[in-house]
Amino acid sequence: MNGAGREISPDILDACRRGDREAFRALYEAYKDRVYSIAFYFFHANADAASEVTQQVFLKLMREIGRFRGDAAFSTWLYRLVVNACVDRSRGRRVDVVGEDPATLDTLAASTALSHEELFARREVATSVQQAIATLPPKLRAAILLRYFDDLSYSEMAAALRCSIGTVASRLSRGHRLLAKKLAPVRMALKGGE
Amino acid sequence: MFTRHVHDVLPRYCDGELSAGERQGVDAHLATCARCRASLEEIQFSANVVRQLKVISAPPSVWNGIDAALSAPTRHRSLAFAPRWAFACIAVLVVAGAAYWVTRDMGPKPWEVSRVNDGGTRRMAAGEWVDTGGGSTARIIVGELGTVDVAPQTRVRLGQVSQSEYRLHLDRGTISAEINAPPRLFIVDTPASAVVDLGCAYTVTVGGDGAGELRMTKGWSSLEWKGRESLVPAGAMCRTRPGSGPGTPYFEDASAALKRAVDDFDAGTNRSQALDVIVREARVRDTLTLWHLLSRVDEPDRMRVYERIAEFEPPPAGATRDQILALDADALRRWREELAWKW
Amino acid sequence: MSKLIGWLAALIVAAPAVAGTMFRLEIGPPIAAGTGNPVTKQLKKNVVLVVRPLVCDNVAAVQITGTAEGLVNGVRQSVALSLIPVNEAQGVYAVQQQWSGIGHWVLQLNGTCPSPKASASTLVPMNGSTFIREKTKVLGEPATREQLEALLKE
Numbered sequence: 001m002n003g004a005g006r007e008i009s010p011d012i013l014d015a016c017r018r019g020d021r022e023a024f025r026a027l028y029e030a031y032k033d034r035v036y037s038i039a040f041y042f043f044h045a046n047a048d049a050a051s052e053v054t055q056q057v058f059l060k061l062m063r064e065i066g067r068f069r070g071d072a073a074f075s076t077w078l079y080r081l082v083v084n085a086c087v088d089r090s091r092g093r094r095v096d097v098v099g100e101d102p103a104t105l106d107t108l109a110a111s112t113a114l115s116h117e118e119l120f121a122r123r124e125v126a127t128s129v130q131q132a133i134a135t136l137p138p139k140l141r142a143a144i145l146l147r148y149f150d151d152l153s154y155s156e157m158a159a160a161l162r163c164s165i166g167t168v169a170s171r172l173s174r175g176h177r178l179l180a181k182k183l184a185p186v187r188m189a190l191k192g193g194e
Numbered sequence: 195m196f197t198r199h200v201h202d203v204l205p206r207y208c209d210g211e212l213s214a215g216e217r218q219g220v221d222a223h224l225a226t227c228a229r230c231r232a233s234l235e236e237i238q239f240s241a242n243v244v245r246q247l248k249v250i251s252a253p254p255s256v257w258n259g260i261d262a263a264l265s266a267p268t269r270h271r272s273l274a275f276a277p278r279w280a281f282a283c284i285a286v287l288v289v290a291g292a293a294y295w296v297t298r299d300m301g302p303k304p305w306e307v308s309r310v311n312d313g314g315t316r317r318m319a320a321g322e323w324v325d326t327g328g329g330s331t332a333r334i335i336v337g338e339l340g341t342v343d344v345a346p347q348t349r350v351r352l353g354q355v356s357q358s359e360y361r362l363h364l365d366r367g368t369i370s371a372e373i374n375a376p377p378r379l380f381i382v383d384t385p386a387s388a389v390v391d392l393g394c395a396y397t398v399t400v401g402g403d404g405a406g407e408l409r410m411t412k413g414w415s416s417l418e419w420k421g422r423e424s425l426v427p428a429g430a431m432c433r434t435r436p437g438s439g440p441g442t443p444y445f446e447d448a449s450a451a452l453k454r455a456v457d458d459f460d461a462g463t464n465r466s467q468a469l470d471v472i473v474r475e476a477r478v479r480d481t482l483t484l485w486h487l488l489s490r491v492d493e494p495d496r497m498r499v500y501e502r503i504a505e506f507e508p509p510p511a512g513a514t515r516d517q518i519l520a521l522d523a524d525a526l527r528r529w530r531e532e533l534a535w536k537w
Numbered sequence: 538m539s540k541l542i543g544w545l546a547a548l549i550v551a552a553p554a555v556a557g558t559m560f561r562l563e564i565g566p567p568i569a570a571g572t573g574n575p576v577t578k579q580l581k582k583n584v585v586l587v588v589r590p591l592v593c594d595n596v597a598a599v600q601i602t603g604t605a606e607g608l609v610n611g612v613r614q615s616v617a618l619s620l621i622p623v624n625e626a627q628g629v630y631a632v633q634q635q636w637s638g639i640g641h642w643v644l645q646l647n648g649t650c651p652s653p654k655a656s657a658s659t660l661v662p663m664n665g666s667t668f669i670r671e672k673t674k675v676l677g678e679p680a681t682r683e684q685l686e687a688l689l690k691e
Binding site for chain 2: 021025028032033034035036037040041047048050051054055058059062126129130133144145147148149153154165166169170172173175176177179180181183186187190
C-alpha cells in the first residue's frame with residue numbers, strides 16, 4: 001500500500017515552472033492516486049470530496065509552483081497542500097458518515113474462527129476502518145493517512161505538517177489509540193483467531 | 195530511561211526510528227508499565243489495520259476537471275498555464291469541482307453571474323433578474339454548489355441565499371443545472387412547481403403561459419407543489435401546469451402514444467381513454483408512470499393500474515395489495531423502490 | 538421480492554435435476570437504492586448505476602467485483618471498478634464512472650454466492666454515463682470473453 005517511486009525528477013519540475021503541460025501531466029500521474037486516496041479516506045470514501053480536493057491541490061500546485069525552490073522535498077510541499085485542503089474542507093461541514101451496523105460488528109467479535117486474512121477481507125471490516133478513520137479529529141486523521149500512504153519519514157511529515165517530530169509522533173499515537181478503541185470488535189475477532 | 199509514560203514515543207519505537215539508547219529506555223519502561231504496554235498493542239493493531247487500506251485510483255474525471263480549468267479563459271487572458279497569475283481572475287469555469295475551488299478562493303458570495311457572449315462577470319443580489327433576451331446566454335455560479343446555464347430568451351430571478359437554501363425563480367425560458375449539493379439545498383421555483391434539487395443534473399423550461407417541463411440527465415429530482423410530488427429520475431421528464439403543479443413523469447424513450455396519453459390524462463382530457471392507452475402501452479420501465487398514477491386515478495381505476503404494475507413486478511414483502519390500494523405511504527414507497535430496479 | 542425468492546427457491550428444491558441456479562446480478566439506476574439512502578445521495582452525481590444480487594441464501598455475503606472494458610480508438614482498455622457498498626444487508630453496491638468518457642465501454646460485473654454456490658455475471662453496455670438496459674446481458678454464469686467482446690463490437 002505504501003507509495004513507491006518517491007520524488008519527481010528536477011527536470012519535470014523545471015518544465016512545469018516553464019508551463020509545460022506534458023510535464024504537469026506527468027507530475028499529476030506520479031502523485032494522483034496517493035493524493036486521491038488520502039482525500040478519499042479522509043472523507044470516508046467520499047469520491048466527490050476526493051475528486052474536489054485532488055483537483056484543488058493540483059490546480060493550486062500549478063499556480064504556486066514558481067514559489068517552490070527545491071530547498072525541501074517536493075513531496076513535503078505537495079502533502080502540505082493536501083493536508084491543508086482536507087482540513088480546510090472539513091471545517092464547518094457536517095460529516096455524513098455511513099456507519100457500520102453495531103450488530104454486525106458484535107457478530108464479528110463473537111466469531112473465533114477468522115484468520116488475519118479472512119478478517120481483513122471482510123467488507124464490514126473495511127467499512128468500519130474507513131468510518132473509524134473518518135471520525136478522527138482532522139489533524140490526527142491527516143497524520144495517520146500521511147504516514148501510511150506515502151511512507152513519509154517523521155522529519156518529512158514534520159515539514160509537511162509544519163510541526164515538530166515530537167508533535168507528529170504524538171498525533172500518530174493519539175490517532176492510533178483512538179482507532180484501536182473504535183475498532184475494538186475487530187481487534188477482539190483478531191485475538192479470537194490467533 | 196523513561197520515568198514518565200511513553201505513549202507519544204511509541205509510534206517511533208514501532209517504526210524503528212529511535213536511537214539504540216532511546217529504544218533501550220522504552221524497553222525498560224514497557225517492562226514495568228502495563229498501561230504503556232496496552233498502548234503499544236493498540237498502536238501496533240491500528241497501524242496494521244491502516245496498512246490494509248488500498249490505494250484508490252483517481253478516476254479520469256479528476257484530470258478532465260483540471261484540464262478543463264487550465265483551458266478555461268479568464269476575464270483578462272487565457273489561463274492556459276499561467277501559474278503565477280491570480281487564480282481569482284477566473285470567471286467562467288466548466289466543471290463544478292473547479293468552480294468550487296475558485297469561489298472558495300474569492301470568499302463567500304451569493305450569486306456570481308457571467309455573460310458568456312461579452313465575457314463580463316458581476317456579482318448580483320437576491321431579487322435581481324438575469325435576462326438573456328437577444329440571443330445571449332449566461333452562467334450562474336451557485337456559490338460552491340455548481341452552475342446553472344441560462345439559455346437565450348430566458349428570465350431568471352435570483353432568490354434568497356441562506357445556509358439552508360439557494361433559490362432561483364425561473365419565469366420563462368430554459369436553464370440547465372449541474373449541482374452537487376446536499377439534498378434540498380438548491381431549489382428552482384417555476385410558476386407551476388418547485389424543482390427541489392437532490393444533487394444532480396437537469397434542464398428546466400418554462401413557457402410564456404407558465405407551463406414547464408423538467409428533463410433529468412443525472413441523478414433524480416422531486417417536483418413539488420402544494421403537497422403533490424413527482425419523482426423524476428435520470429432519463430425521464432415531467433411537465434408542470436399552473437394551477438395543477440407537477441404532472442405525471444415518464445421516460446423519454448416511452449412510446450409516443452403513452453406520452454400523449456399521459457399529457458391528456460394530466461390535462462383532464464378523456465382521462466378514462468387516456469388511462470386505457472397508458473395501461474396498454476406501458477413497458478416494464480413505464481412502471482414509473484403507472485406508480486405515480488396509483489394516487490392520481492379515481493378509486494375504480496386504481497385496481498386496473500395496480501394489476502398492470504403487478505404483472506411486471508408484484509409488490510414486495512411488507513406491501514400488500516390492500517395497503518397499496520389504500521395508498522399507504524410506506525407500502526407505496528417499498529413498491530417504488532422495488533420497481534426502480536427495472537427503470 | 539422475498540415472495541419471489543421463496544417461489545424460486547421452492548422451484549429449485551423441487552427440481553433437483555435442473556442444472557445451475559437462479560443466482561443473478563440485477564442493475565438499476567441510482568434511485569433504485571432508495572431516495573433516502575445516504576450513500577447514493579452523497580455520491581449521486583457520479584453514480585451511474587447500482588447492482589444487487591438476487592436468489593442467494595445470504596445476499597449480504599455475496600462478493601461483487603467489476604471492471605469497465607473499453608475500446609478507445611481501437612485500443613482495448615480495462616479499468617478495475619471500486620464498487621461502493623450502499624446497503625450491506627441487501628448486498629447493494631454503487632458503481633461510479635471510473636472510465637474515460639470517450640470510446641465504447643461495457644461494464645462486466647461478477648458475483649459469487651456462497652450458498653448455494655454459484656457465480657453470475659452481468660454485462661452492461663454504456664452510453665457515456667448511461668447504461669443501455671436493452672443490451673444488458675444478465676447471465677446465470679460467469680461471462681465468457683466472447684460474450685464480452687461481442688458486446689464491445691456492437
